[in-house]
Amino acid sequence: MALALFFTVKMLMQGQALLTLGIVVAALVAVVLLNYATRKWLAASAVTLLGLILLLVLLPWLFGRPKYLYSDYFFFVLLAFLSTSGFYVYSKLHLRMTWRQVFQRKVAMGTVVVLLFFLVITFLDSIHFQPPLNTMAGKSAAQPQYSTQIVSVLDRVLGAMRDKDEKSYSAPFATRLYVKESIELPGGKIVREYPRLKHGGRHLQPGQSVAGDVASKALIAVLFGLGVWLLLALLFTLGRMLQKRCALRSAVLELFVERRGLPWHVALYTLLVVCIIAALLLYLSNFYHVFGTDKVGQDTLYQALKSVRTGVLIGTLATLIMLPFAFLLGVAAGYLKGWVDDLIQFLYTTLSSIPGVLLIAASVLAMDVYISNHESLFRTAAERGDVKFLALCGILGVTGWIGLCRLLRGEALKIREMDYIEAARAFGLGHLKVIFNHIAPNVMHIIMIVVVLDFSGLVLAEAVLSYIGIGIDPTMNSWGNMINSARLEMAREPVVWWALVAALLFMFALVLAANLFADAVRDAFDPKLRTG
Amino acid sequence: MLAYIVRRVLYAIPLLIAVNLITFLLFFSVNSPDDMARAQLGNKNVKPEMIERWKREKGYDKPKWFNAKAYGIEKLTDTLFFQKSVKLFLFDFGNADNGRNIGYDIRVRMWPSLAIALPVLLVGLLVYITFAMTMAFFRATYVDFWGVIFCVVIMSISSMFYIIGGQYLIGKLLHLTPISGFNPDNMFKFLVLPVIIGIFSGLGATSRWYRTIFLEDINKDYVRTARAKGLSEGVVLFKHVLGNAMIPILTGIVATLPLLFMGSLVTESFFGIPGLGSYVIDGIRAQDFGIVRSMVFLGSVLYILGLLLTDISYTLVDPRIRFS
Numbered sequence: 001m002a003l004a005l006f007f008t009v010k011m012l013m014q015g016q017a018l019l020t021l022g023i024v025v026a027a028l029v030a031v032v033l034l035n036y037a038t039r040k041w042l043a044a045s046a047v048t049l050l051g052l053i054l055l056l057v058l059l060p061w062l063f064g065r066p067k068y069l070y071s072d073y074f075f076f077v078l079l080a081f082l083s084t085s086g087f088y089v090y091s092k093l094h095l096r097m098t099w100r101q102v103f104q105r106k107v108a109m110g111t112v113v114v115l116l117f118f119l120v121i122t123f124l125d126s127i128h129f130q131p132p133l134n135t136m137a138g139k140s141a142a143q144p145q146y147s148t149q150i151v152s153v154l155d156r157v158l159g160a161m162r163d164k165d166e167k168s169y170s171a172p173f174a175t176r177l178y179v180k181e182s183i184e185l186p187g188g189k190i191v192r193e194y195p196r197l198k199h200g201g202r203h204l205q206p207g208q209s210v211a212g213d214v215a216s217k218a219l220i221a222v223l224f225g226l227g228v229w230l231l232l233a234l235l236f237t238l239g240r241m242l243q244k245r246c247a248l249r250s251a252v253l254e255l256f257v258e259r260r261g262l263p264w265h266v267a268l269y270t271l272l273v274v275c276i277i278a279a280l281l282l283y284l285s286n287f288y289h290v291f292g293t294d295k296v297g298q299d300t301l302y303q304a305l306k307s308v309r310t311g312v313l314i315g316t317l318a319t320l321i322m323l324p325f326a327f328l329l330g331v332a333a334g335y336l337k338g339w340v341d342d343l344i345q346f347l348y349t350t351l352s353s354i355p356g357v358l359l360i361a362a363s364v365l366a367m368d369v370y371i372s373n374h375e376s377l378f379r380t381a382a383e384r385g386d387v388k389f390l391a392l393c394g395i396l397g398v399t400g401w402i403g404l405c406r407l408l409r410g411e412a413l414k415i416r417e418m419d420y421i422e423a424a425r426a427f428g429l430g431h432l433k434v435i436f437n438h439i440a441p442n443v444m445h446i447i448m449i450v451v452v453l454d455f456s457g458l459v460l461a462e463a464v465l466s467y468i469g470i471g472i473d474p475t476m477n478s479w480g481n482m483i484n485s486a487r488l489e490m491a492r493e494p495v496v497w498w499a500l501v502a503a504l505l506f507m508f509a510l511v512l513a514a515n516l517f518a519d520a521v522r523d524a525f526d527p528k529l530r531t532g
Numbered sequence: 533m534l535a536y537i538v539r540r541v542l543y544a545i546p547l548l549i550a551v552n553l554i555t556f557l558l559f560f561s562v563n564s565p566d567d568m569a570r571a572q573l574g575n576k577n578v579k580p581e582m583i584e585r586w587k588r589e590k591g592y593d594k595p596k597w598f599n600a601k602a603y604g605i606e607k608l609t610d611t612l613f614f615q616k617s618v619k620l621f622l623f624d625f626g627n628a629d630n631g632r633n634i635g636y637d638i639r640v641r642m643w644p645s646l647a648i649a650l651p652v653l654l655v656g657l658l659v660y661i662t663f664a665m666t667m668a669f670f671r672a673t674y675v676d677f678w679g680v681i682f683c684v685v686i687m688s689i690s691s692m693f694y695i696i697g698g699q700y701l702i703g704k705l706l707h708l709t710p711i712s713g714f715n716p717d718n719m720f721k722f723l724v725l726p727v728i729i730g731i732f733s734g735l736g737a738t739s740r741w742y743r744t745i746f747l748e749d750i751n752k753d754y755v756r757t758a759r760a761k762g763l764s765e766g767v768v769l770f771k772h773v774l775g776n777a778m779i780p781i782l783t784g785i786v787a788t789l790p791l792l793f794m795g796s797l798v799t800e801s802f803f804g805i806p807g808l809g810s811y812v813i814d815g816i817r818a819q820d821f822g823i824v825r826s827m828v829f830l831g832s833v834l835y836i837l838g839l840l841l842t843d844i845s846y847t848l849v850d851p852r853i854r855f856s
Contacts, residue, residue: 346546346547346550349547349839350547350550350551350554351554352835353547353551353832353835353836353839354551354554354555354828354831354832354835355791355794355828355831355832355835357797357812358812358824358827358828358831359828361812361816361824362555362558362559362824362825362828363558365816365819365821365824366558366559368819369567369819370567373567373570456687456688460690460691463690463692464690464691464692464797464798467692467798468797468798468801468813468816469813469816469817470816479690483690483692483696487692487696490696490699490700495700500693500696504689504690504693507690508688508689508690511687511688511689511690512684512685512688515684515687515688516684519684
């Protein structure tokens with residue numbers, strides 16, 4: 001409420017009357033929907049959607065002019081889809097109970113926190129805007145000028161890392177460059193020395209040890225992280241308290257000591273770890289380059305964090321794009337049989353008989369030529385990179401839908417013989433209705449398992465594809481690109497290892513969390529499903 | 533059964549034709565040869581005559597489907613489609629952009645690929661089965677639990693890490709093997725590291741999968757019978773369960789046999805092994821469409837061959853399959 005009020009005032013001050021009206025209308029609609037709708041889940045998701053849209057329209061204005069890329073829209077559609085299905089699942093008892101089984105596993109509870117953390121980073125990194133240019137003081141702010149550079153909210157959060165470029169390589173927590181340079185001393189003598197970094201450890205007094213300083217700063221960061229966590233945990237416990245209508249004491253006892261019901265304590269402990277790590281990285285990067293810098297002096301940690309968005313998006317968008325095709329074709333083949341089945345089977349056997357990497361390579365090469373011959377379609381490098389990225393997701397989707405399609409066909413073949421399908425047909429339902437009302441709910445679990453299982457594979461595939469040269473555009477941050485450029489530096493003496501380690505660590509965290517979560521989902525929904 | 537096999541072979545023909553059409557459309561319809569030439573020659577300041585010359589040199593200066601200017605049968609054969617696509621069926625791949633014959637290169641390069649892929653497959657099979665059997669033997673104990681965790685962790689690390697890490701640790705620090713390179717006369721020295729890394733990077737996913745197969749069989753009736761006869765757990769597992777579980781495992785492997793020739797893209801290029809995998813990567817990096825097109829076709833042929841072999845091996849090991 002306070003936030004809405006704040007935005008309203010700010011918008012009014014900026015003379016955005018239309019937007020202000022929009023907020024008011026949206027708030028009214030939200031209130032009406034929540035109170036009078038018969039389908040609560042629909043109302044709740046509509047309100048969430050409204051809130052999301054408002055946030056996306058308003059938030060960038062705090063920093064500049066909104067400028068969304070195509071992949072951002074896809075991600076927001078994905079978020080809306082996720083929240084809607086979340087509300088839907090919550091409203092249906094049988095679905096809620098199955099998901100409860102998923103979250104009864106401690107592993108699922110823990111990993112989902114990690115995944116959410118990555119999702120939040122992606123979200124922040126998907127709100128793009130063009131920052132205002134620093135115009136002359138006299139020239140009034142009536143007609144603000146905006147930079148052509150596209151930055152995201154995450155860039156603002158990580159400002160400390162983003163703006164502190166060094167000259168070249170520097171090791172983690174280093175105060176000096178990694179390579180010697182000729183420096184002219186005041187006396188005119190030239191010595192070859194490791195020059196002092198411009199930003200890393202600049203606050204240190206001469207002679208002060210790095211280790212001691214880092215340790216004391218780390219302690220502060222840990223305490224801060226702990227504080228944030230305590231606050232969040234307290235909020236959560238208060239929420240539980242209100243929900244259960246019990247005393248605070250018994251809510252705490254239930255969460256941490258008795259541990260009845262879902263293992264919330266695991267989620268909270270994971271959150272503690274996430275909080276502390278985030279606080280450490282954020283705070284220390286104010287003073288040092290925690291993971292060093294790369295060849296052109298950019299902070300490695302910053303690159304790794306920016307790559308989160310690429311990783312998460314490639315894992316989700318590729319599946320999102322292929323999902324409708326896989327579902328429709330797979331179910332149609334299994335349910336309709338006959339020549340439709342033959343045709344669809346022929347289609348996917350053909351596509352699957354082209355080795356995946358080669359099909360991707362061929363498509364990407366064709367696309368590259370197309371894009372380089374149509375430069376004029378894209379105004380900025382970021383936009384071109386984005387379109388290439390989306391195309392890559394599409395290509396990955398096209399090569400990836402076959403497995404799901406095959407599974408769905410098999411399942412639909414089984415389901416079509418069931419009595420309830422016969423009954424539905426006997427009542428005169430059309431094929432489309434049967435497919436969407438009777439088959440779709442019964443194959444949903446397969447879709448979900450495959451989507452979750454595919455995610456980690458896609459993230460890993462990105463690295464390999466970028467290495468081969470058919471992956472993410474080199475202008476975009478991605479773990480694959482980081483590994484690819486770091487690989488060349490392994491031959492250096494002494495070795496430059498930090499970029500590689502940073503990329504692999506982040507990738508490992510995401511993929512491991514996704515893998516463990518996928519296992520929990522599969523075990524709960526269909527332990528016998530062969531997806532190997 | 534012969535009729536069944538013949539039918540499967542006949543089914544492969546339309547598949548190959550479709551693959552051929554798809555690749556042709558991908559390479560010649562999405563982008564015209566003019567676009568390719570422009571991309572190859574660099575986008576800026578390309579004169580039309582340069583494009584024409586490039587097309588003539590590479591044989592791209594023909595009409596796509598139908599050559600109205602030619603005579604007789606050449607109306608159909610003197611076209612891009614016939615010259616560049618139909619000839620693939622005869623394994624006539626034409627020349628690469630650097631003038632080398634693609635068919636010759638493929639014939640030379642498939643052996644180093646096989647030299648890595650075959651040991652990885654055979655030794656890997658042994659390692660994975662042993663590991664999975666151990667987990668199945670100690671099922672529902674800590675050995676099993678940590679084994680599975682270990683598998684998931686291995687799965688979650690990018691294969692690039694194993695290669696780079698292995699090269700650094702074993703090649704650079706310990707000096708046990710050369711970091712990269714290949715010598716046909718002294719292959720063993722150069723192949724040890726890639727083979728080990730190849731096996732290790734597959735360890736997680738494959739062992740875990742085999743373990744599920746084993747555990748599925750362990751709960752079947754014949755195993756209970758074997759136990760009821762008084763056989764020891766070891767005999768039950770290694771004789772009964774392993775024997776039956778090998779059917780899905782081996783038939784799965786048959787499908788990949790022909791693809792062994794294709795080699796592994798990343799491993800070969802990291803280790804500088806002149807196989808087909810690194811050939812593809814070189815082709816992609818040089819934007820050599822001829823190489824990529826040939827390899828796509830070759831890969832599909834081998835894949836379809838694998839499907840065929842799988843079908844045949846299924847009919848051999850599982851008498852329940854009807855040939856209809």
